[in-house]
Amino acid sequence: MGNLDNAEGGLTVTQFMHVVKKSLKRGLIYVLASLIVVAAVLLTVKACTSYRISTSTISFAEANKNTLSDLNEKKSTVVNKALSNIYRDGTKALELSNGIVSNLSVTAVVPDNVNKTDAYVATSYILSLTNDKLLNLTKNDYNAVLDEIAKEFINAFALNSLENVSLVYNIDDEIIMNEYFQVADDLYDIVNNYYGHLKNAVSTKASAGDFTSVSTGKSINGTIEELSSTLKNINNLKNLIITDRVETGKLESYLNERKSEANGDVKKYEAAMNAAKTALDKYAEMHSPSSSTVDKNGNNVYVYDDSTMIALTNNYMQAASLHAEANSKAAKIDGYIASISGKTKSENAELIQYVKDKLKAIYEDAQRVSNDYKKIAAEYNNNLYLVSKATVTNPAHAYTDSPISNKITVLALVAVALVAYCVAFTQTYVREKKNFDEKLAG
Known part of the structure; x- marks a missing residue:
């Protein structure tokens, strides 16, 4: 070699x-x-280092650019509802809640051929639940929990048909029997409730707001704007009635009754707000925050991620909002009472008739908007392709992953x-x- x-x-x-x-x-x-x-x-x-992950896929035909953030925002609520459905023992559900929420992720399904710069709206979303050994749940337990979570996400976002709601008020009889201001007050509450119903319908049904009726040429968003104008017209008429003291003789008595009711609401909501704040502070003292930050005034703001803290915070905020609303209403009534003080009842027949006619005209306008809405709702419901198909396209199944x-x-x-x-x-x-x-x- x-x-x-x-x-x-x-x-x-x-x-x-x-x-x-x-x-x-x-x-x-x-x-x-x-x-x-x-x-x-x-x-x-x-x-x-391996860990098991349970996954499921849900789809929404009417998904929009906000659906992913909405899904993640509702995670805590959905998990609590799902666990309550499975574990009738509230203590067990509460023990698992934080662990499930922290291990649950929601991601959008985006095709490989979609460029990152493209404005793509995903319609399918993957729910991934990492199996945490500390929770002492089996693979089947995790799959069952995830299936229930998927179902509750569907319930939270299922876009059912629009409810056919009517706006009913016997305006003629009310004008005869009650003070004009009381009629305006009642009319405002009725229209405002109807207005809230329509806004809620739009907020939970992606395509409903912009759906245009063939028969009316209008959309629900359009009817909402019309009702908003109607509410302004009612407030303007209420101010006119107060300014010129257009009444049948019982205006001051009616306002005093409303003041008493409003003050009662203020006390009721203040008690509820204080109770909610006490519960919130007590929980915060017993649990450590997940993080903290400093607000613009230099105060420490602590952030708690767990579902109980979120629920307590929401309860407090709702009670505080109702209290503020009651305070505002009470102050407004005080203003009305002060405004009519020292004034005499109007004897202007033309002005009185104007108020009566205006009340009827406002109600008729609201009734017309209500009829338009019912037509829009009927057409929307008949067009089944517009009603969302919210479905679980892939039931929960587990696989093992590792770094x-x-x-x-x-x-x-x-x-x-x-x-x-x-x-x-x-x-x-x-x-x-x-x-x-x-x-x-x-």
Whole structure:
């Protein structure tokens, strides 16, 4: 074979192939031994770091750009409802709530061919629930919880048909029997409730707001704007009645009754607000915040992520809002009473008739808007393709994941095999060279 090193200090092809042939057996042993050891290590690490994930897919035909954020915003509420459905024991549901919420993620399904800069609106969303060993739940338990969560997400976002609601008020009889201001007050409450119903319908049905009726040429968003104008007209008429004291003789008595009711509401909501604040503060004292920040006034603001804290905060905010609303109403009534003080009842027949006619006209206008809405609702409901199909397209199933992926495992084994063979080749070369040198010396 000649010297293992050629004149230039390297191996010839023939010499190289000779070493390769000689090192095959050694290389095979080294590679197999290395692969066995490394594979055992990888499998051990993978077993220690692996975790199970339960996934499910839900779809909304009427999804919009806000659906993903809305889904994540409702996570806590949906999880609490789902757990309550499964575990009748409220304590068990409460114990699991925070852990489930923190391990639940909602992601949009975006096709690979969609460019990141494209304005794509996803209609399918993957719910992923990482199985936390600390919660002591089985794989089947996690799948059952996720299935219930998916169902509650559907319930929260299912876009059912529009409710056919009428606006009813016997305006003629009310004008005869009651004070004009009372009629205006009642009319405002009725129209405002109807206005709130329509706004709620739009907020929960993505396509409803802009759906245009063929028969009326109007949309629900349009009817909402009309009702908003109607409410302003009622307030303007109430101010006119107060300013000119247009009444049948019982205006002051009616306002005093309303003042008493309003003051009662203020006390009631203040008590509810204080109770909610006490519960909130007590819970905050017993639990550590997840993070804190500083507001513009330099005050520390603590953030709690758990569902109980969120519920207590929402209760307090709702009570505070109702209290503020009651205070505002009481102050407004005080203003009305102060405004009529010292004034005499109007004897202007034309003004009195104007108020009566205006009350009727406002009601008729609201009734017309209500009729338009009913037509829009009927057409919307008849167009079934516009009614959302909110469905669970992939029931909960579990799979095991790990930081050490299959790709990493394969690459690691290939690298180890190459290194092992290189070691075997090097050792064979050194040995062959030594044997050759000894023969030459002999």
